[in-house]
Amino acid sequence: MRFRVLLAVVLAVVFAQCAHAQNLFVDFNSNQDSGPHPMAGYQSYDAEHEVIASFGPRTYAAFGTNVTVTPAWPNTTANTVQQAIDRGAGNDANWLGDSLDLLTDWIGSDSRTTQGGNGDWLRDGASEPTYMTLNLAGLPAGNYDWLSFHHDTEHMWSDFQVELSTDGGATFGAAIDHQMTDSTDGGSPASPMVFTGAADPDPLNLPSTFTTSFAANGVDDVVFRFAPFADGVDPTGVHKQFFGMNGFELVPEPTASVLFGIGALFMLVRRRRQQ
Numbered sequence: 001m002r003f004r005v006l007l008a009v010v011l012a013v014v015f016a017q018c019a020h021a022q023n024l025f026v027d028f029n030s031n032q033d034s035g036p037h038p039m040a041g042y043q044s045y046d047a048e049h050e051v052i053a054s055f056g057p058r059t060y061a062a063f064g065t066n067v068t069v070t071p072a073w074p075n076t077t078a079n080t081v082q083q084a085i086d087r088g089a090g091n092d093a094n095w096l097g098d099s100l101d102l103l104t105d106w107i108g109s110d111s112r113t114t115q116g117g118n119g120d121w122l123r124d125g126a127s128e129p130t131y132m133t134l135n136l137a138g139l140p141a142g143n144y145d146w147l148s149f150h151h152d153t154e155h156m157w158s159d160f161q162v163e164l165s166t167d168g169g170a171t172f173g174a175a176i177d178h179q180m181t182d183s184t185d186g187g188s189p190a191s192p193m194v195f196t197g198a199a200d201p202d203p204l205n206l207p208s209t210f211t212t213s214f215a216a217n218g219v220d221d222v223v224f225r226f227a228p229f230a231d232g233v234d235p236t237g238v239h240k241q242f243f244g245m246n247g248f249e250l251v252p253e254p255t256a257s258v259l260f261g262i263g264a265l266f267m268l269v270r271r272r273r274q275q
Contacts, residue, residue: 052082
């Protein structure tokens with residue numbers, strides 16, 4: 001009887017913590033053409049292409065509370081920078097892997113000067129980035145694992161820089177370089193390799209999928225800052241001048257109480273077997 005009571009207590013702790021630690025999966029959708037295309041298992045963020053009023057805060061249930069997600073373009077006021085792209089069936093047919101509803105559309109930035117962006121960012125101190133920020137408000141204090149998707153079923157394969165702030169954007173950590181992938185041959189310039197999902201259908205394994213971890217303090221917003229850049233190696237052109245994000249997954253790392261509960265459960269079962 002005593003073993004059953006202890007087992008019930010430990011399981012209650014583990015299950016309570018796991019329920020509190022529900023994940024936040026968000027799929028960015030465009031209302032272009034036949035969109036939106038919500039991905040099963042994700043909460044949707046829908047926006048109108050180049051319509052400023054359609055980009056605003058969205059609140060989602062996660063982690064036992066509500067988390068507000070807000071994209072912004074802080075150093076340009078041009079609506080034509082603010083992208084919500086939905087690819088058509090012709091391009092989508094080039095992706096043979098899983099989760100097409102996730103990859104067919106994305107939000108992001110057009111950095112071309114003709115569209116109101118700041119042009120090719122050379123990271124030389126003389127040129128300016130075209131930033132897109134993603135603000136996460138309301139995260140409970142804790143450690144989190146982040147994963148975001150950056151793939152275009154058409155031609156975009158830009159280099160982009162990621163910075164992360166856990167103090168509401170007051171300071172940012174060291175920049176991380178990353179790159180979008182694409183599924184369609186051609187483009188200006190054409191990517192050296194297209195990723196069709198034929199060899200590996202899971203978009204989690206695309207080289208463009210970005211992962212990191214951070215600690216939220218439960219008070220300040222967490223802010224991601226993205227900007228496409230010219231690396232000085234690849235030729236510049238329209239398909240290197242965009243930044244795009246299909247969606248993201250945010251997962252809390254196990255809390256000390258969960259780890260303690262699992263450890264205690266293991267010890268209880270082990271002792272029971274030795275009796």
